[in-house]
Amino acid sequence: MRASTGPAELTVSRLSDAPGLADAADRLVAENMPAFMTWESPGNWRWHHLHGSFATHQLCVTDERGTLVAAAHGLPVRWNGTADGLPAGADDVLVGAVDGDLAERPTALCLLSVSVAASHRGRRLPELLLRRARGDASGAGLRGLVIPVRPTGKARYPLVPMAEYVRWRTPDGLPFDPWLRTHLRLGAERLAIAERSLVIHQPVARWEQAAGFPMPGPGGYVVPGALAPYRPTRTARPPIPSPTSGCSTLSDAAISLPIAITASTFPRHPNGVLMSSIRLAVIGCGAAARACHLPALPQVTGARLTALVDPDAAHAEGAFQVYREYGGSGSPQPATSWQEALGSFDAAVVAVPHTRHAQLADDLLRHGKHVLMEKPMTTSPADAEMLLKTAADHPGTVLAMAHPRRLFPAYAWVHRLIRNGALGTVKRVHWTEGHPYSWEPVTWSMFDRRLAHGGVLTDTGSHVFDSLFWWLGEDMTLMDHQDDSMGGLDSDSRTWLRFGTVDVIVELSRLRPLGTCCTITGTEAEVTIGTDFPAGECTLVTRSGEVLHRGDVAPIAPAQGEWEALFVEQLENFAAACGPQAVAPYSTAEDGKRVVDLIDACYHGPARRAAPQPWTVNRTRSAA
Template sequence: MTPIRLAIVGCGAAARGCHVPALPPLVGDLQLTALIDRDPRQARAALDLYRELGGADADRVVIATDPAEAADAFDAAVVVVPHTLHAQSVEPLLAAGKHVLLEKPMSTSAEDARRLAARAVTPVLAMAHPRRLFPAYAWVKRLIDGGDLGEVVRVDWAEGHPYAWEPVTWSMFDRRLAGGGVLTDTGSHVFDTLLWWLGPDVEVVRYEDNSLGGVETDASSHLRFGSVDVHCECSRLRDLGISCKVTGTKATVTIGTDFPAGECSLITADGVELHRGDVDGVAPAQDEWELLFTEQLVNFAAAIRGTAQVHSGPEDGVRVVELIQDCYGGGTADERSAPQPWTNARRRCGGRPLARRPYRGRQPARAAS
């Protein structure tokens, strides 16, 4: 079997922390042949890491600043550029017949996301939604699908801690490049998981953040998936813990949302504890961090060869972007603004009191998938 020649487009922190370490075990399946970044120093740093990890044929990897420069060197690409550059980076790759594994979010515009999905007819376009491979997340999916929780009635998700990722550029903190803050970043994972668990029938009931025109560090969303009420709190500053509780009519499951999940529990409605502790991975879920991304690449390669469906496809990416856009786009900036230490529930405008009104969303129209 001839290895699929792979490029990584965008060689910053996410590429070096997630995708490059996943490549050395894939001898014979995928072969890294190009590292592409507009800053060649980032590409060389990624190559140094690949070589350090024992990656095959490191001396033959092409370094380029634009995919067009290395077009003859690769058949597929992992795209890990700043969020607002996703669409403009992926479109020419798909047009050239290159297969793409795209980091979340698919784009920062629902229109761009739908356009990318429409282009992905022959080349494979897969979404990098690795939390679907977290053992605890896959366990919850099995519990919901198997009816073990009964009818799901509520989900409470809290994920917040001081920002600890080690970026190599400023892009995550510049709205022109990131497209948003914690909702675009962490929220992409959270929303994809909820859509995977509960289905695409969703409306935004209420959304608030503290962006004030920049990138938000705190976001609060109240969603409704059919009849299921979902409350999400995400923060890059506050220690909210890392937990998700899914309440059903028969049982309630609670998991840690990080990796590994730590202690998880399953308790029946009448108080019987059925599980407490960590959750073992059931394929394709993985128990080790690097193997999450190795499995993601193995699946991507199998989809290119036509022997498997991608774990997460373009339609999943579109739904996540639509939901994020519904949160950001509803109401006025004042209506979406969370209370600040210098404000309260009643604000003054022109000498008259003005009650702060949170955005209450409407059900967006969705095309059948």
């Protein structure tokens, strides 16, 4: 499988297919942990078995030169799906699998470690490996994925009990530890604390050498890299005879990372057949599908691509090639109509021209299919209302919107700042987004009024208006709107909105270099973000002029810092919404309808005025 994670192409493979990487994988593991964790222990004595009997469960990521840059090590285990039934930790898994029968008739995969080379950190390779491991376990029909997690930030707080540390939260309510945060964002549920996950018995002198200071008494000592204090005892009986020994118990948090929706098991159909992921069709194989959804799908574990539908067979073939270039596997059915592929999918991404959204989505919902709509939801309020009713009449279906800007780090940051009152009372918003149109089209539907319905307001405005509703709420009045459509497609527009008491000006253009900037001014502070992706420099400045933030905005889940990851997250959420747990979509059909209503009011309501043109402006001046 190939995974695009940056400028260079990376390849994910099993160690059984690349046995020559075993030594490099061991070195990489050692580089990612304190040296004492490689010392003799019941688990470490059995580690080499991973390269033999269990090589198929070890994952390796190599760069274009074949150099190993990341690895994940796992073992199949028997687990009953409960917290009480979890292994006691890493040692317990290795001893039980190698010496006992823990790996016989397995029901889960236990992932013991995820390691990334220093040169490739920050590129979300751990998430790639977690998703791949979850997908492999799913494909093997296992119950779930169990991970004894070593929280990456815990070593800074060795005196804090693990049970207390895992309860720490950021101001946004997310886990304080970034590695725990990653697992939970991918759907994990923390089930237990493994207090004795790894037990290392060594002479006190060796611990003193590792710590760099003497340990003359039985107290608790902070060893660099350890998650808990080291407490030497002269009476400990080590596995290997030694004159004086100590015992260090390292605490790990045990997490169950579910493969699909629930905390520990795959969803099942009512007939009891295991269902690892929904079957997904992409309907409309143009620019949106190729730039957004198809590059992400190979990394989505909750859904698998089973159909590519486009009236032009060549477009479907071109989309398939994009999917394969990004590591997609399998053979999705090509079709020129959704009816032709009806039996091969459970859900669909609707990415057809705007004016065809309503009828297609209505047909799909009536046939019991879940629908993820590209924006805009429809091109008229009546059609949007029709879809809401159809979805309500078919309660087993999900109708959700693809509004990925909610997952942009800067947009999520603004949402948090407004919600937690960091700006004070918001007074005004000024949004400018304009540049010569540069999105590479596959067809010319975006410039055909019969297919696109509208221009820059429909296209870019859908994103902007949804973001404003998300930030400021539903209480909105359209005060004024101007655009240059004159019966065709608008290339320039200016809209004045009022959300409660907040005045908002939105200027959009496909012709003028307006830049991509949004400034939100409050009584206590002002925030400015770039509205494109990535956002670039963003600032937060208090009323007194103190700069609280300047620079990039770090992604906090579910926001994502990479383009493909945005759509992986969006598709995973959609798949989860379609499953038995029925999680809430990030953007609902009701959200989509609000945007449609506002766009329609801009185009056809009493607040609309024709934008001034050179000849009308000159005529006015002449008359004056």
